[in-house]
Amino acid sequence: MGSADVPDIVIGRLPIYLRALNFLLEEGKEITASQELADKLGISSAQIRKDLSHFGEFGKQGTGYEIRYLREQLRKILKVDREWDVALVGAGDLGHAIAHYGNFDRNGFHVVAVFDHNPRKIGAKMGRFRILDSESIPTVIQDMGIQIAIIAVPAESAQQVADTLVEAGIRAILNYAPITLNVPPGVQVQYIDPVVYLQRMTYYL
Amino acid sequence: MGSADVPDIVIGRLPIYLRALNFLLEEGKEITASQELADKLGISSAQIRKDLSHFGEFGKQGTGYEIRYLREQLRKILKVDREWDVALVGAGDLGHAIAHYGNFDRNGFHVVAVFDHNPRKIGAKMGRFRILDSESIPTVIQDMGIQIAIIAVPAESAQQVADTLVEAGIRAILNYAPITLNVPPGVQVQYIDPVVYLQRMTYYL
DNA sequence: CACCTTTTGTGAAAGATTTCTCTGTCATTT
DNA sequence: AAATGACAGAGAAATCTTTCACAAAAGGTG
Structure with missing residues (x-):
């Protein structure tokens, strides 16, 4: 229990569970079971229960x-x-x-500032x-106290942008540029590179 | 060796390695080492070597x-x-x-058909x-022999679109809709839901 | 109320992945 | 030509993750 060292891979699945719960609620359901979620998500029910057990007991036996x-x-x-807030x-x-x-807005993430380098x-x-x-990144980020940023610049400038962001106090980066970023420990980075996903699938074709 | 049951997680890293190699080549490098890649990617050098060893011997000791x-x-x-070709x-x-x-084009993935439902x-x-x-999905996909599709429709219609695509012969789907798709075995699916990645990071903030 | 069914939470077992450590090869230096 | 340093490859060990299997709880039923 407690947030003490829950495996990263477990954290990664929680948003998927959350998404499924939202979906079920919209469908008008009130109650679900690990097996139902499992069927919907293609994950075993045991894994869902085990994942949740890291944080407490949320279910009712038999129900x-x-x-x-x-x-x-x-x-x-x-x-x-x-x-x-997101930059x-x-x-x-x-x-x-x-x-x-x-x-983004629907899930509580609000883009509040958009930067570009092009005059x-x-x-x-x-x-x-x-x-x-882009020059105003440091001041704006700091003044607004923004902690999350999304990088949507070409690969060439992504690392430099990341450095600036981190320097300005950003603690989580969603990076759309096709490059692995180098950031100090404690700064979260997640990557979205559609080409990587396509290449991963062609292996099986 | 051989493609016999290489772990999926290994396949998932290969595109990352490929991306890094392209980057190094553009920088004018000719030779690299597992340690150099490791430093760039934040993956251990042992893991890189082990991953590659599933497919053969590509390096030269000492070099x-x-x-x-x-x-x-x-x-x-x-x-x-x-x-x-991609639909x-x-x-x-x-x-x-x-x-x-x-x-996409730069990496050999070519969007050759775009569909929408809106009249x-x-x-x-x-x-x-x-x-x-969208009505023409089956005929176009089949006539052009397209195997890969990208779904960029609202969550509500994504499953239905996926069904149509699979029916038409699509074997790999890159899904941008925030919903887990149900597809028959043998059809590859990869997901891109930025909200999921953001939620994964906020846990650590 | 006793019984039956359903389903959670969990320790143990199984399986998968990563890291460690060492051997052998290659290139370079002395 | 020998010595040294760098580095890949690979088996073994360690660690991490998933699945199994079951006790206990909850609700429904006769």
Whole structure:
């Protein structure tokens, strides 16, 4: 129990569980069981129960889990029972799609600042956002106390952007640039490189 | 050796190695060592060597790996030593960004058909693509012999789209919709849900 | 109320993955 | 030509993760 050293791989599955619970709730369900989740997610029911057992006892024997309650607990564990401000660096096609991606807001992640290096873009509007100069990253991040950033710049500049962000106090980076970032310990990084996923699948074709 | 049951987790790292090798080559390097890759990627050198050992012996003791050669081998293993056609379903903001994402083409993945359900969009141009009616998915996929598809539609319609794609002969799906898909065995699926990655990081904040 | 069914939580076992450690090879230096 | 240092490959060991299997709890049923 307690958050003391729960395996990373377990943490990685919690958002999937949370997503499934939201889905079930929308369907009007109130109660579910590890087996039902397992069927939906392609994960064994034992694993789901074991994963949850790291954090406490959330179910009722013979019945299953009260969806609303379990969801609330997972949200607390993942710290998504609150709103998070997010900085976005890169206002290209990708940045545009990210800035307008409705699921961020719907899940409590709010893009509150968009940066770009291109003088042609600085000051321009992108949807409801005014594009800010990358030079102002340190001040804006610090003034707003932003802890999470999304990198959507070309691979060439990603490391430099990451350095600036970390320096400014960012503690979690979602990196869309196809490059492994070097960051100090304690800074979280997650990668989204669609090419990597495609290459992983072609192996099996 | 041979492709007989190499752990999935190993396959998942190969694209990362490949990406790093491309990077080193662009930097003008010819030779590298497992330790150098390890430093760059934050993976142990032993693991890199063990991973590669599943497929053969690519290095030279005392020297390291000839980058160009190792890259060629990895490309063969991952079957990315050829070009792949890709179908894209969903012509919203996300689909737009995906259709214009240069890294796909640069890595041999070519979007050759874009589908949408919206009558307002069907027939319209999106960049260099003419948006096709989702109804035509089966015929187009089959006629063009496309094996890989990207789903960029809302969660509500993703499962239905996946069913249609699989029915049409698609064998690998990159799913941007925030929902776990149910597909028959033998069909590969990879997921990209940025919210999941953000939630995974907030746990540690 | 006793019995039956369902389902959780969990220790133990099994399985998978990573790291360790050592041997042997290669290139370079002396 | 021998010595040295660098590094791959691989078996063994250690660690981590998943699955198994079962006791206990809850609710429903006759």
